[in-house]
Amino acid sequence: MSPRFRIALLVLAGLVLMPAAAQVMAALPPFGSTIARYGARINAITPEARHVANMVSAINFDLRGLDTLGEEFMLLAAITGTVVLLRGRRGEGTTGRAMRLPGRAVIPRSDAVVLGCRIAGPLTALFGLYVVLHATVTPGGGFQGGVILASGTLLIYLGEGYAGWRDSIRSHWLDALEGGGALLFALCGLVPMLTGAAFMQNILPLGTFRDLFSGGLMLVENLGVALAVTGGFTQLFLEFMEETREAEEPDEPGEESA
Amino acid sequence: MTILLPLLLLFAAISGTAVVLVRDPNRQVFAIAANGLVLTILFDALQAPDVALSELAVGTAAVPLLFLVALMAVRANASGEEP
Numbered sequence: 001m002s003p004r005f006r007i008a009l010l011v012l013a014g015l016v017l018m019p020a021a022a023q024v025m026a027a028l029p030p031f032g033s034t035i036a037r038y039g040a041r042i043n044a045i046t047p048e049a050r051h052v053a054n055m056v057s058a059i060n061f062d063l064r065g066l067d068t069l070g071e072e073f074m075l076l077a078a079i080t081g082t083v084v085l086l087r088g089r090r091g092e093g094t095t096g097r098a099m100r101l102p103g104r105a106v107i108p109r110s111d112a113v114v115l116g117c118r119i120a121g122p123l124t125a126l127f128g129l130y131v132v133l134h135a136t137v138t139p140g141g142g143f144q145g146g147v148i149l150a151s152g153t154l155l156i157y158l159g160e161g162y163a164g165w166r167d168s169i170r171s172h173w174l175d176a177l178e179g180g181g182a183l184l185f186a187l188c189g190l191v192p193m194l195t196g197a198a199f200m201q202n203i204l205p206l207g208t209f210r211d212l213f214s215g216g217l218m219l220v221e222n223l224g225v226a227l228a229v230t231g232g233f234t235q236l237f238l239e240f241m242e243e244t245r246e247a248e249e250p251d252e253p254g255e256e257s258a
Numbered sequence: 259m260t261i262l263l264p265l266l267l268l269f270a271a272i273s274g275t276a277v278v279l280v281r282d283p284n285r286q287v288f289a290i291a292a293n294g295l296v297l298t299i300l301f302d303a304l305q306a307p308d309v310a311l312s313e314l315a316v317g318t319a320a321v322p323l324l325f326l327v328a329l330m331a332v333r334a335n336a337s338g339e340e341p
Contacts, residue, residue, distance in 0.1 A: 056308045131311065139307035147315035154323065233320060240324050243331035 051206040051214045052136045060141065061218040061225075065200045068221075069185055072228060076182045079232040086239040109161065117159025124152035128230075135222040136215035142222040146229025153234050157241065169238055177231025184224030188217055266300040287325045294318035 029036070035043075042055050042063070052058040060068045131138075132145030157165035189200040197203050204216035213219065273293040280286045294317030301310035 140311050144311040151315060151319040240327040
């Protein structure tokens with residue numbers, strides 16, 4: 001495709017699409033002024049019907065729980081794909097050494113970094129747990145808390161180095177977390193059917209409004225998401241980090257001379 | 259509050275443009291992280307704390323890290339293959 005043809009295509013597409021886009025933009029509600037009708041309806045219904053203060057969690061885990069189940073398995077599929085692609089090349093061995101660029105000086109980690117990570121790591125994990133547990137009360141929930149927990153494990157890498165990170169993070173545990181979380185979420189959909197209710201119907205006691213234990217089945221689903229996201233993201237970090245691991249023996253015999 | 263939103267939107271535009279204009283991949287990763295931080299504050303100012311938390315964790319921590327590691331792996335493999 002020549003540059004001139006590309007520009008002609010761009011202009012043509014612009015001519016077709018711009019009027020339509022302008023029309024849609026003109027019909028948008030003004031910035032920041034109104035709460036959409038759906039939002040107002042949710043705000044009115046959810047506190048009474050589900051005893052939940054965080055509307056986003058109520059929508060995610062209850063009102064459109066099936067969507068979230070799909071997203072959950074999307075994450076599972078994406079992580080599985082990454083693991084299959086990356087682990088296939090590297091094998092499952094673990095060495096302590098990270099790969100280095102030849103000729104680059106190795107700067108020892110300063111005590112301040114180690115201390116900072118040892119203080120910030122547990123605090124990050126604690127905050128992640130807080131966000132997970134308060135899913136139905138305050139902003140956040142399983143996904144956000146799970147990602148915070150997963151990034152907390154990265155502070156181990158930053159503070160203790162590659163060997164320490166590999167020692168403390170076990171790949172099999174992560175597999176179990178990821179799969180177990182997704183399974184828990186799927187069971188939350190199926191178990192209500194055993195009692196004669198609909199798929200993913202909220203059959204547990206709803207608890208008290210603004211209490212930690214509110215929302216019933218949402219709490220279990222939230223836990224499943226938190227487990228799956230923590231395991232999944234840490235697994236993702238692990239597989240990417242593994243790419244910087246020095247292989248035990250070089251792939252090709254000629255590589256040592258580099 | 260009236261000055262805060264336009265300022266944040268301006269910052270978002272500036273940091274977003276910076277991601278494109280910075281050409282060195284290593285620096286670009288940090289530009290992405292900075293852009294994620296600006297977006298986090300913007301979402302928070304627009305009263306979307308849920309989205310802000312996600313953006314903070316994914317946009318300023320997870321994605322830049324994966325980019326950095328990928329860059330390192332590419333560079334290490336390239337220097338390993340050269341005779």
